[in-house]
Amino acid sequence: MKHYLVTGGAGFIGANFVKYLLKKHEDIQLIVLDDLTYAGNLGTIKEELKDARFVFIKGNIVDHQVVAKIFEKYPIDYVVNFAAESHVDRSIENPQLFLQTNILGTQNLLDIAKKYWTTGKDENGYPVYRKSVKYLQVSTDEVYGSLGETGYFTEKTPLDPRSPYSASKTGADLIVSAYSETYNLPVNITRCSNNYGPYHFPEKLIPLIIKNILEGEKLPVYGDGSNVRDWLYVEDHCKAIDLVILNGKIGEVYNIGGHNEKKNIDIVKLTIATIRRLMEENPDYKKTLKKKGNDISWINNDLITFVKDRLGHDHRYAIDPAKITNELGWYPETKFEDGIVKTIRWYLENQHWIEEVTSGEYQRYYEQMYGNR
Numbered sequence: 001m002k003h004y005l006v007t008g009g010a011g012f013i014g015a016n017f018v019k020y021l022l023k024k025h026e027d028i029q030l031i032v033l034d035d036l037t038y039a040g041n042l043g044t045i046k047e048e049l050k051d052a053r054f055v056f057i058k059g060n061i062v063d064h065q066v067v068a069k070i071f072e073k074y075p076i077d078y079v080v081n082f083a084a085e086s087h088v089d090r091s092i093e094n095p096q097l098f099l100q101t102n103i104l105g106t107q108n109l110l111d112i113a114k115k116y117w118t119t120g121k122d123e124n125g126y127p128v129y130r131k132s133v134k135y136l137q138v139s140t141d142e143v144y145g146s147l148g149e150t151g152y153f154t155e156k157t158p159l160d161p162r163s164p165y166s167a168s169k170t171g172a173d174l175i176v177s178a179y180s181e182t183y184n185l186p187v188n189i190t191r192c193s194n195n196y197g198p199y200h201f202p203e204k205l206i207p208l209i210i211k212n213i214l215e216g217e218k219l220p221v222y223g224d225g226s227n228v229r230d231w232l233y234v235e236d237h238c239k240a241i242d243l244v245i246l247n248g249k250i251g252e253v254y255n256i257g258g259h260n261e262k263k264n265i266d267i268v269k270l271t272i273a274t275i276r277r278l279m280e281e282n283p284d285y286k287k288t289l290k291k292k293g294n295d296i297s298w299i300n301n302d303l304i305t306f307v308k309d310r311l312g313h314d315h316r317y318a319i320d321p322a323k324i325t326n327e328l329g330w331y332p333e334t335k336f337e338d339g340i341v342k343t344i345r346w347y348l349e350n351q352h353w354i355e356e357v358t359s360g361e362y363q364r365y366y367e368q369m370y371g372n373r
Ligand code: NAD
Pocket: 007, 008, 009, 010, 011, 012, 013, 014, 033, 034, 035, 036, 037, 038, 039, 040, 041, 059, 060, 061, 062, 081, 082, 083, 084, 085, 086, 087, 101, 105, 138, 139, 140, 141, 169, 192, 193, 194, 195, 196, 201
């Protein structure tokens, strides 16, 4: 039986991954370590908490004692590090926390994994590790910087981060590579594009737009809305990570992208149109609107408001996922038109989740950021 340590498993992608893994593999033990920051929520994994194969530990990845205790107690085979401060706008406001969690947290996990996985030394002094162990760092395409109108990020694209968030994720990637080179620690790094799907915290573009429509609020689009992101359905991402853990070549980086570039303004317009269509098809969904009544003609593009651009806003991200397709047979299965409908339906049917995750600290942050827009 394999033991996984999944950090950040109460956040968006981590929770989707935990759900995927428990369905996919019968005989596993999952230990989730999550500090339950504003972005982590136990309600997201409440079904999994009842599963005998699942253990939840509240704690910080930067904390040596907490992480060491986990390795002491469980024979961890795989570490999958999702835990991070993940929002670019917050990184612009408070870079230090990003460096602490994203860089020092990663180094702490690597160090403890190295210690507990070491069984001896080879003739050159390199550590020898237990068989079939692996550390997987979940990274981002943002480490490659920003593209112009053409071209794609490959694994060979030079690292050129531009925001405090992407700089911190790059720092983490570099320390992972350093442990691979210096100590032969078995690692993989995956770099994915923008995920979307259920349990996405509503400070990120797609869930924010859905939430604001349900609340009858304006939809803030930064700058002129021409920035491009490459959207990846979260379950497709989870499949890719599972494959990389089991079959990825040690020491390699894998890019994971959706083959699905869209301008922000088009994402917002499509989300507006899809919500309206789903409500017309199923009038029950109208009950989720704060503004009650049958007339939903106000759900239209007039809700869009162009606001001050993000500082240093990266223009375009686009991933070439040829390596993971060729080596591991992965490709993004979910078409955006289907993924966005699944996502919106999920939010319409789980409004209590939005209320739960936005009832505390997030609310204050949001008012501070957008209150005067
Ligand atoms: P998220 O913000 O939704 O979740 C992060 C989780 O980590 C939360 O549950 C939070 O409580 C936990 N956490 C934060 N700091 C912690 C700490 N110090 N110790 C323990 N737990 C801590 O993030 P997400 O969108 O699920 O992203 C997961 C990973 O994927 C991140 O590493 C992120 O950089 C990367 N990524 C995300 C995207 C995306 O589109 N969401 C794209 C590329 C890469």
